[in-house]
Structure formats: C-alpha cells, structure tokens
Amino acid sequence: MTRTLSILAAIAALLLCLPIIAVVAAPFYNAAPQWDYVGGAFLWQHLTGTFLLLAGTVTLATVLGVGSAWCIAMFDFPGRRFFSWVFVLPLALPTYISALAYAGLLGPTGTWSVLVDDLFGFRPDIMNLPGLCIVLALVLFPYVYLPARAAFSAGLTDAFDASRTLGASPMRRFVAIALPLARPAIVGGAVLVSMESLNDYGAVKHYGATTLTTGIFRAWGGLYDQGSAMRLASVLLVLVATLLITERLLRRKGLRTADHRPMRRTPIAGSVRATVVVGCSLLFLFSGALPIGALVCDAVSVADPELFSDLGVATMNTLHVGAWAAGITLVIALLLAWSERFTKRNVARSAWLARLGYVGPGAVIAVGVMSLAGGLDARLATMGISGRLLLIGTLPLLVYAFSVRFLAVAAQPINAGLAQQSIALDEAARTLGASPLRTFFSVNLPLLRPALIAAVLLVVLEVMKELPLTLIMRPFDFDTLSTAVHSHTRIEQVREAALPALAIVLCALLPVLALDRLHGRPRQ
Amino acid sequence: MLLPACGPQPQRVEDVPAPQVVNVYSHRHYDVDKKLFADFEQTTGIAVQLIDADDDQLLSRLAAEGANSQADVILTSDAGRLGLCKQAGFLQPVRSPVLDANVPAHLRDVDHNWYGLSMRARVIAYDKNKVDPKEVATYEALTAQRFKGKLLVRSSENTYNQSLVAAMIAHFGREKTLGWCKGIVANMARDPKGGDTDQMLAIGEGLGEVALVNSYYIGKLLTDTTTAKQKARDAMAVSYPVMNGFSGTHVNVSGAGVARHAKNKENAIKLIEFLSSDAAQRVFAEGNMEFPVKPGVAAAPTLQAFGTLVQDSLALAKLGELNVEAMKVMGEAGWK
Numbered sequence: 100m101t102r103t104l105s106i107l108a109a110i111a112a113l114l115l116c117l118p119i120i121a122v123v124a125a126p127f128y129n130a131a132p133q134w135d136y137v138g139g140a141f142l143w144q145h146l147t148g149t150f151l152l153l154a155g156t157v158t159l160a161t162v163l164g165v166g167s168a169w170c171i172a173m174f175d176f177p178g179r180r181f182f183s184w185v186f187v188l189p190l191a192l193p194t195y196i197s198a199l200a201y202a203g204l205l206g207p208t209g210t211w212s213v214l215v216d217d218l219f220g221f222r223p224d225i226m227n228l229p230g231l232c233i234v235l236a237l238v239l240f241p242y243v244y245l246p247a248r249a250a251f252s253a254g255l256t257d258a259f260d261a262s263r264t265l266g267a268s269p270m271r272r273f274v275a276i277a278l279p280l281a282r283p284a285i286v287g288g289a290v291l292v293s294m295e296s297l298n299d300y301g302a303v304k305h306y307g308a309t310t311l312t313t314g315i316f317r318a319w320g321g322l323y324d325q326g327s328a329m330r331l332a333s334v335l336l337v338l339v340a341t342l343l344i345t346e347r348l349l350r351r352k353g354l355r356t357a358d359h360r361p362m363r364r365t366p367i368a369g370s371v372r373a374t375v376v377v378g379c380s381l382l383f384l385f386s387g388a389l390p391i392g393a394l395v396c397d398a399v400s401v402a403d404p405e406l407f408s409d410l411g412v413a414t415m416n417t418l419h420v421g422a423w424a425a426g427i428t429l430v431i432a433l434l435l436a437w438s439e440r441f442t443k444r445n446v447a448r449s450a451w452l453a454r455l456g457y458v459g460p461g462a463v464i465a466v467g468v469m470s471l472a473g474g475l476d477a478r479l480a481t482m483g484i485s486g487r488l489l490l491i492g493t494l495p496l497l498v499y500a501f502s503v504r505f506l507a508v509a510a511q512p513i514n515a516g517l518a519q520q521s522i523a524l525d526e527a528a529r530t531l532g533a534s535p536l537r538t539f540f541s542v543n544l545p546l547l548r549p550a551l552i553a554a555v556l557l558v559v560l561e562v563m564k565e566l567p568l569t570l571i572m573r574p575f576d577f578d579t580l581s582t583a584v585h586s587h588t589r590i591e592q593v594r595e596a597a598l599p600a601l602a603i604v605l606c607a608l609l610p611v612l613a614l615d616r617l618h619g620r621p622r623q
Numbered sequence: 624m625l626l627p628a629c630g631p632q633p634q635r636v637e638d639v640p641a642p643q644v645v646n647v648y649s650h651r652h653y654d655v656d657k658k659l660f661a662d663f664e665q666t667t668g669i670a671v672q673l674i675d676a677d678d679d680q681l682l683s684r685l686a687a688e689g690a691n692s693q694a695d696v697i698l699t700s701d702a703g704r705l706g707l708c709k710q711a712g713f714l715q716p717v718r719s720p721v722l723d724a725n726v727p728a729h730l731r732d733v734d735h736n737w738y739g740l741s742m743r744a745r746v747i748a749y750d751k752n753k754v755d756p757k758e759v760a761t762y763e764a765l766t767a768q769r770f771k772g773k774l775l776v777r778s779s780e781n782t783y784n785q786s787l788v789a790a791m792i793a794h795f796g797r798e799k800t801l802g803w804c805k806g807i808v809a810n811m812a813r814d815p816k817g818g819d820t821d822q823m824l825a826i827g828e829g830l831g832e833v834a835l836v837n838s839y840y841i842g843k844l845l846t847d848t849t850t851a852k853q854k855a856r857d858a859m860a861v862s863y864p865v866m867n868g869f870s871g872t873h874v875n876v877s878g879a880g881v882a883r884h885a886k887n888k889e890n891a892i893k894l895i896e897f898l899s900s901d902a903a904q905r906v907f908a909e910g911n912m913e914f915p916v917k918p919g920v921a922a923a924p925t926l927q928a929f930g931t932l933v934q935d936s937l938a939l940a941k942l943g944e945l946n947v948e949a950m951k952v953m954g955e956a957g958w959k
Contacts, residue, residue: 133947136951136954141954202817202821206816206817206821207813207816207817207821207825207828207830208821208824208825208827208828208830210851213828216828222828222830226816226817227814227816304780305816305817305818306816307778307814307815307816307817307959309959313780316679316780317780317950319679319683320677320678320679320780320782321779321780321782321785321946321947321949321950322946322947322950322951323707323946323947324947325683325686400849462677462680465680465683465684466683466687469683469684469687469688470686470687472687473686473687473688473689473691476688476689476691477689477690477691480690480691489691489693491684491687491688491691492674492688492693567677567680570676570677570680571676571677571680571681571683571684572684573674574674575646575672575673575674575693576672576673576674585652586652586675587652589652589677590652590653591818591819591820591840591843594849
C-alpha cells in the first residue's frame with residue numbers, strides 16, 4: 100500500500116512537473132534567433148530590476164507582516180479584533196487592481212496628487228520602482244502576517260514565562276525567542292511574497308518597471324522570439340528553485356515546540372497604545388480601505404443593471420474552475436506531503452519540483468501546458484479520433500494548468516502544518532503498530548484540518564485572481580471575473596473594470612475571512 | 624458540481640446538421656466587436672464563437688494547436704502581428720472580390736493572407752495654450768530642443784510605438800531612426816509609464832506639452848464626460864504629423880485573416896467581408912473612434928475636427944518585417 104501510494108505520488112508530481120520541464124527544456128531544442136541581443140545587456144537590465152523589486156517588496160512586506168502580527172498577538176488595545184481580520188483583506192485584491200487604484204490616486208495625474216500639488220506645490224508620483232514595491236508590499240504582506248500571527252499566538256508561552264523570570268526585556272524576548280521560533284512561518288510567508296512579486300506582470304508593466312517577467316513578454320511580443328522568452332523563463336525558474344531550496348534548508352534548521360498554549364496578551368496604555376492603534380489604522384487604511392474604497396466609488400459611478408447578468412455567469416465560471424483546481428491540488432499536495440514524511444525515497448524528496456509552477460508567469464505555464472497538449476492532440480489526430488477529444492480549449496486542460504500553477508499554494512500550508520507536528524507523534528503511533536497510512540489518517544490529518552481548509556481556500560483565491568493563463572487557455576465564450584476585468588483595463592477603461600474587480604474582492608472575502616479564522620486560533 | 628466537459632464545445636465536424644458557426648481568435652476586446660458579431664449573426668444566421676486574449680499568447684496557442692486548431696478567423700490589432708501570422712503559416716490566402724474592393728492595397732497582404740479592417744493613427748496630442756500647431760507638424764519636430772523635458776510617451780513595449788519606429792526604419796534606415804529615438808529619449812518629460820490616456824491626462828496637468836498617442840484613445844478621451852478628464856479635454860489639440868519628406872501620418876490596422884486550418888472557411892470569409900462592409904465600417908468609425916479602411920466611409924466627427932487623416936502609404940506588411948529591428952533600435956536608444 101505504502102509502495103503503491105508513493106508511486107502514485109511520484110506520478111502525480113511528474114505530471115505536474117511536465118509543463119515546467121517543457122519550458123526549461125525549450126532552450127535546448129527551440130531556436131532563439133534574438134538571443135544575442137536578449138542574453139546581453141537586456142538580460143542584465145531585467146535581472147537588476149527583478150532583484151531590486153524583490154528586495155524592496157519582500158523587506159517591506161516582511162516588516163509590515165511581522166510588525167502587525169506581533170501587535171495583534173501580543174497586545175490588547177482598542178480595535179484589536181477588528182484589525183486582526185482586516186489585515187487579511189488585501190489578499191482579496193489582485194495586485195494589478197490595487198496598482199491601478201493607487202495609480203488613480205497617487206500617480207502623476209492622480210486625484211490626490213493633483214490635490215497635494217494645489218495645496219503644497221509638489222506632486223507625489225507612485226508610479227516608479229519604489230512606489231511599486233510599496234503597492235505590492237501593501238497587497239502581499241498578509242502572506243507573512245497570517246503565519247507569523249499564528250506562530251506568535253501559540254507555542255511561545257512557556258519560553259516567555261521563563262525569559263520573564265530571567266528578566267529579559269520585551270525586545271530581547273522578541274529577538275531571542277519569538278523570531279527564531281516563528282522563523283519557518285515567516286520565511287514561508289516571505290517566499291510566497293517573493294514568488295508573487297516575481298510573476299507579477301500587470302502591476303509591474305503599468306508602473307514602467309523592468310523585471311524578468313516583462314522581459315519575457317518583451318522578447319515574445321516585440322522581438323517575436325518565443326525561444327528567447329522561454330530562456331528568460333528558465334532563468335526565472337532557476338531563481339525560484341534557489342528560493343525554494345533555501346526555504347527548505349531554513350525550515351529544516353527551524354526549532355519546533357510541543358507547547359501549544361495560547362499567548363496571554365498584555366494590555367498596553369499611554370503612548371505605546373496610541374502608537375500601536377495609529378500604526379494599525381494607517382496600515383488598514385492604505386492596504387485595504389483605500390484601494391477597495393476607490394473600487395467601490397468607480398463601480399458605483401458606472402453601475403448598469405445590464406452588466407450584472409454577465410457578472411453572474413463569470414462568477415459561476417470562476418468558482419467552478421476554482422473548486423476543481425482546489426480539489427485536485429489538495430489531493431496531490433497531501434499525497435506528496437505524506438510520501439515525503441513517511442518514505443525516504445528520493446522521488447518524494449524531489450517533489451518540490453512540482454511546486455515550481457507557482458512562479459512561472461501564467462502565460463509561460465500556459466505555453467508549457469499547451470505545447471504538451473498540442474503534441475498529444477496531434478497524436479490523437481493521427482489515431483483518427485481528432486475532433487472528439489481535443490484538449491486545448493477545454494475546461495479539464497484549464498484545470499490541469501491551474502493545478503500545475505497552484506500546487507505550491509496548496510502544499511505550503513500543508514507542509515508547514517506537518518512540519519509543526521513533532522515526529523514523536525508519528526513514532527508513538529508507529530510503536531503502537533499503526534501503519535504509515537493509518538498514522539497519517541488518524542494522527543496527522545485530523546491535526547492538519549485547518550491547514551487543509553486553508554489550502555483549498557488559497558487555491559480558489561488564486562484561481563479567482565489569475566489572469567494570463569485563464570485568458571489564453573479558456574474555451575470559446577468563457578469568461579471569468581479576472582478576464583472580465585482585463586477586457587476593460589486593456590483598453591484603459593479603468594472605471595468599467597471596477598465592477599468585476601469588486602466582484603473578485605467580494606467572492607474572495609469569504610475564503611479570506613475563513614483563512615483569518617484558521618490562522619492563529621489557539622490549537623487544542 | 625458538474626465534471627468539466629471533455630472535448631470541444633464548438634462545432635464538431637462530423638455532426639452534419641450542426642448550426643452554422645465561425646470561431647474567432649481575437650485580440651480586440653471592444654464592445655463594438657460584440658455588437659458587430661451580433662449583427663453578423665442576425666443577418667447570416669452564423670453564430671460567432673469568440674476567444675479574446677493578448678495577441679502573442681494567441682499566436683502561441685495557434686502554434687500549439689497546429690492542424691487541430693479550431694480557429695477560423697484570426698483578428699488582431701497590429702499589422703506586425705498579422706505579418707507574423709502569415710510567416711508562421713497560421714493563415715491561408717483567400718480570393719474575395721468584395722475584400723479586394725473594400726480594402727485599399729497598402730492595407731492588406733500582397734498574397735491575400737490578411738486584410739486591414741480599421742485604422743489607428745499615431746498622432747501628436749499637444750497643449751494648445753503652449754504649443755503652436757506648426758511646431759508639431761512632423762514626427763521629427765518632437766526631437767527639437769524646444770520640447771526638452773516636455774515630451775510624454777509610452778514605453779517601447781507599446782505596439783504602436785514599435786510600429787511607428789518600424790515605419791521610420793522603412794523610410795529612413797536604421798541610423799537616422801536611431802538618432803530620432805535618441806532625440807525622443809532626450810526630450811522625455813519623465814520615464815515612460817502608464818497608457819495612452821495617461822499621457823493625455825499629463826498634458827492636462829501641465830506635466831508636459833506634447834504626447835505621442837493613438838488616435839483611438841484621443842477619440843475616447845474627448846467623448847468621455849467625466850470631470851477627472853476635464854483638464855485634459857480643455858487643454859488638448861491634435862496634430863496629424865508626417866515624416867519629413869513624406870506626405871502621410873503613420874497608421875496601423877486591426878485586421879483579419881482566415882486561419883490555415885479553418886473548419887468553417889466559407890463562414891470565415893463571410894465574416895471578414897461583413898466587417899469590411901459600409902455598415903460595419905461605420906460602426907468602427909462612430910462606435911469605436913477608429914478610422915474606416917473603406918474609402919468613402921467617414922471618420923468620426925470628433926477626429927475629423929482636427930483635420931483629415933492622410934495616411935502614410937507605406938505597405939503595412941513592412942511593419943511586421945521591421946518590428947524586431949525597431950525594438951533593438953529603441954533599446955539601443957535607451958527608450959525604456
């Protein structure tokens with residue numbers, strides 16, 4: 100049984116790897132006529148931009164995420180419960196939508212910029228690289244906030260009590276105890292932030308930044324050289340592989356604790372309280388209230404009953420493919436997590452390769468998937484069943500592509516959840532004679548429930564926000580919410596895009612709020 | 624929840640009494656297209672099934688699908704991409720007296736692989752309070768010392784900037800065009816950012832005096848009544864510039880061709896013919912602020928207010944051939 104399952108896991112991992120392998124292998128058999136040009140200064144320029152964006156966004160998002168998580172987990176102050184969930188809201192905003200909203204307010208001709216110019220005689224402009232880092236970090240910081248809050252909320256009590264009796268200052272407790280214990284959670288979140296920034300295209304392009312992702316499209320679109328584009332994509336994938344390996348190494352060295360008692364929060368007063376409340380309010384204002392408010396204003400200004408029926412269909416389509424992708428990634432992620440924990444096979448250990456899809460820009464993953472499916476379709480055609488069983492342009496292929504792209508999203512909470520469960524648990528069950536499978540089902544899985552729900556919700560959320568892959572692989576006359584947004588923003592109808600954008604935010608609210616409940620609730 | 628259906632939703636070849644359809648891969652997302660397709664469906668009974676996506680990705684989908692492709696019509700908004708489709712063998716030649724009559728020769732492929740259906744011109748929007756129309760009569764004028772720090776322009780990633788530079792290379796050669804691009808970069812009021820509308824809004828805010836933009840977005844902006852765009856509407860005028868020594872303004876087309884492996888070839892030709900008809904051409908012009916390709920159909924009054932468009936007569940097929948060179952020249956000039 101164990102053997103069968105681990106072989107199944109290997110097959111699943113391989114299936115999800117294939118499109119990525121197709122992309123990475125493309126440079127070896129595809130001609131890249133413009134590589135002389137693309138591989139030189141062009142590549143360096145785009146690499147530099149990528150590193151700057153990554154450094155800025157990840158640093159800022161980590162600071163915001165850890166800081167806000169610390170305040171929420173450690174202190175009691177007015178509005179704490181409110182802030183505790185609204186800090187998750189930005190997850191409901193696709194980055195390109197937030198970027199557009201901010202450009203409308205603080206871009207060179209933004210409403211607020213004009214106002215500031217009239218009042219103070221200078222004009223703010225957020226549409227540059229530092230501005231982009233800020234906008235992305237404000238959307239992405241919850242990826243750090245959620246796991247950090249969970250880590251701070253439980254498991255620190257014993258160590259804190261001990262350190263308090265030894266006279267350690269709060270700062271020292273934070274640096275010497277909380278950070279090291281929460282490190283795997285924080286690093287995991289930061290990796291998600293970096294992957295999201297690496298594959299971002301819409302926001303990056305609109306703000307005029309140059310990253311590998313825009314480089315891929317520049318080579319593909321302007322230079323008509325798909326070969327060079329795929330080579331750039333390989334560079335990007337290598338970058339991410341490095342990130343993922345680093346995370347694994349860090350996770351292995353992470354400390355584990357058997358202490359699950361919830362944190363006792365300290366009431367705060369005076370200037371400390373004022374600082375925390377103001378800080379939290381500002382973070383909420385800029386990360387959630389402002390962009391969502393701007394969307395609501397735009398949506399109201401163009402609201403038209405005719406638009407709502409299209410919206411309903413698009414919403415159902417979105418949820419339909421989202422649910423399928425979530426189900427499939429969940430099963431595969433569990434299979435992989437299980438075989439990684441219970442079998443020592445090398446196949447299982449290299450399962451993380453299947454997670455690389457998360458970072459390939461959606462359009463690149465789509466090319467990988469379509470080139471495989473196209474080959475298969477051609478093969479089917481020679482067998483005489485063409486016209487009946489085509490893959491490209493069908494929902495199953497779209498769902499498969501989503502699974503390739505978002506396996507990492509499902510795997511992340513599951514692996515992190517498993518990592519927190521001490522191996523001693525498994526060993527106890529095994530000593531009592533339980534098989535690896537039984538141990539997994541009756542010991543690990545029940546403890547993992549919050550992580551499972553988180554995995555499903557995160558995948559649905561990602562599918563809802565995904566654009567380029569959906570755009571290119573969908574069947575005829577099939578619209579999702581994100582393609583509806585795109586059809587307006589592409590022709591610069593920013594206000595008309597607000598309605599479907601708001602629908603994404605509203606649909607995403609449910610998973611986002613559920614995520615909030617799942618993270619950081621004290622575990623039994 | 625239903626299992627996603629396997630196999631294609633579109634028409635199956637074997638089903639003889641199947642309803643008539645035509646499958647369109649489009650890189651246009653305009654409301655008028657939906658209206659035109661609905662009109663076509665009404666007059667012919669042929670249902671239009673649509674996928675719209677970004678054109679380079681559409682091309683990669685076509686490449687992956689090969690002979691199994693379900694596309695009947697490929698519709699894109701750049702002559703360069705049409706040329707590329709032809710080169711890649713995604714299109715097939717069609718003979719249609721209707722199309723030959725409706726679409727002027729320089730706006731279609733010599734080998735009848737594709738036909739232009741509507742035009743956009745790359746024009747200069749300028750601040751009428753600060754700039755004399757005579758100062759913006761040519762594209763070359765944008766590089767004059769006069770406009771140092773006053774020029775607003777989109778990034779080199781923008782298709783229409785690429786096709787303008789490609790047209791210049793066709794007329795003047797690489798060296799001279801490189802000089803022009805360097806002049807553009809030297810005069811930029813800021814790093815390129817945002818879309819066409821953003822460049823015009825910036826004129827309204829006094830962030831620059833001249834902007835290189837697409838006529839389509841000018842029409843859209845001038846007919847938009849929101850207060851946010853008031854300043855730009857009030858400040859702006861438009862010049863249809865020419866290239867030194869040539870008599871026309873640079874244009875690019877949206878165009879269509881019949882897919883190589885079209886399963887509904889007759890329907891595909893009917894659709895393209897329909898889009899070139901007087902009625903459809905008027906919809907492009909009035910509903911979407913594009914210039915009609917068919918001689919005799921008038922442009923939208925909003926755009927005519929700034930003069931009559933005289934097109935550069937360069938064969939648009941050239942744009943596709945020179946696009947790569949254009950990208951490199953812009954890169955070399957430091958045009959972000």
